[in-house]
Amino acid sequence: MTRRPDTVLLAHGGGGRLTRELVRSTFLPAFRNPALETLTDAAILEPLPAGRLALTTDAFVVDPLEFPGGDLGRLAVCGTVNDLAVAGARPVALTAAFILEEGLETALLDRLVASAARAAAAAAVPIVAGDTKVVPRGKGDGIFAVTAGLGVVPTGRDLGDHRIVPGDVILVSGPIAAHGGTIVACRHGLAGGGLESDCAPLNGLVEHLLGSGVEVHAMHDPTRGGVATTCNEVAERCNARLVLEATAIPVQPAVTAVCELLGLDPLYLACEGRLLAWVAADHAPRALQVLREHPLGREAACIGRVETAAAGGSVVLRTAYGVERPLDLLSGSEVPRIC
Structure with missing residues (x-):
């Protein structure tokens, strides 16, 4: 042989x-x-x-x-x-x-x-x-x-940015930026301390959510460019103003530490096992409950909403003090070869 x-x-x-x-x-x-x-x-x-x-x-x-x-x-x-x-x-x-x-x-x-x-x-x-x-x-x-x-x-299922309307609530299925934070930490010899990628298949979580009867209008997975980039793309496609609440966005302490050390913004770092869902406002509490029933959604959170129509679309981050700052598309990539 x-x-x-x-x-x-x-x-x-x-x-x-x-x-x-x-x-x-x-x-x-x-x-x-x-x-x-x-x-x-x-x-x-x-x-x-x-x-x-x-x-x-x-x-x-x-x-x-x-x-x-x-x-x-x-x-x-x-x-x-x-x-x-x-x-x-x-x-x-x-x-x-x-x-x-x-x-x-x-x-x-x-x-x-x-x-x-x-x-x-x-x-x-x-x-x-x-x-x-x-x-x-x-x-x-x-x-x-x-x-x-x-x-x-499946027949009868319709998801997409064309369904997003002012008043929709934005949910995330768990803490953001763990994948991007892990990759950049490995490159700088900073891995450890419980830091690991969120990489996971989401089809089970999606079916659990959609099977509950919750009115979900659109979903996306915030990979390259993270939550901020995904939201900008959605805002542009549906001509809407999206407002994210800084205090509501979940980020693991280890990811925050890496970002602070390297001068990175977790809102622009990739997730590989998280979803963003745009849900009708009156269905948001139930949607959050359903997400938290699933192992991949236990730390789901409501992080913002679609406030008004806006030509060309825009995304802002509202701080704990009520101040709003724009979240624009980056001119490049904070972390290349992230996926």
């Missing part, structure tokens, strides 16, 4: 014997399901449930590859599942392509693939197709991932 190489070789991407061995020893055992097992040109799926199709794609270049609370594999699955879930879709299937750099340790690859498999199992979504390419040493950065996700929006 040929000994498995300790690192990825260029030949692993050449389509020959080593490629086959890599697929059959690493990816297929981790992701095994009937659609994937054929290892043919395309996955053939069972007929889909009734509803509108939702399709999303994403790429992941996070640095470091492993961090407290997650890694590139878990992040790739959760990020794709969450994009579908907050659109109101029930995830049906994922695809995953991995671009490997020559010299990547196969033990690290195994850990990342196993983590992706665990995340997919937790979300109850199969990875039905994939691809692997290898680039020469120095032409990549270990491993990148590219995913796609297919979901179905």
Whole structure:
């Protein structure tokens, strides 16, 4: 029996014997399901449930590859599942392509693939197709991932910014910025003290909320750019003025400490396991109760509301003293390669 190489070789991407061995020893055992097992040109799926199709794609270049609370594999699955879930879709299937750099340790690859498999199992979504390419040493950065996700929006379900109206209340499912805070802490040697990414699949939480009968108008997951950027995008799309309450926004003490030390604003740091929900005002108390019933929503909070219509949209933060300051889009990124 040929000994498995300790690192990825260029030949692993050449389509020959080593490629086959890599697929059959690493990816297929981790992701095994009937659609994937054929290892043919395309996955053939069972007929889909009734509803509108939702399709999303994403790429992941996070640095470091492993961090407290997650890694590139878990992040790739959760990020794709969450994009579908907050659109109101029930995830049906994922695809995953991995671009490997020559010299990547196969033990690290195994850990990342196993983590992706665990995340997919937790979300109850199969990875039905994939691809692997290898680039020469120095032409990549270990491993990148590219995913796609297919979901179905059930008949009668309608979520979107077109439904947001003045008076809507903005809820967040838990403390913000834990993912971004963890990544930047790792890069500066500050990890520890209970600080870890919030990376998690949100489809179970979304179904729990929507199944309660609460009138939810829109949802988003505040990833790159954080809560402030997501709110700016929503405000622009629905021409509304959004007011966030500084004292109501939950941030873990460890995240606050990292942000203060490095001069970062948690409102602009990514979450990877949190959702923002725009809910009819008279349904907000019930929505908050329902979110808190779920393990991923126990620390949910009401953080603001849609106050008035405003051409072009705007977002402001109201401080404890009642002073309002604008929350604008940043000209760049506070933390690159966050996901």
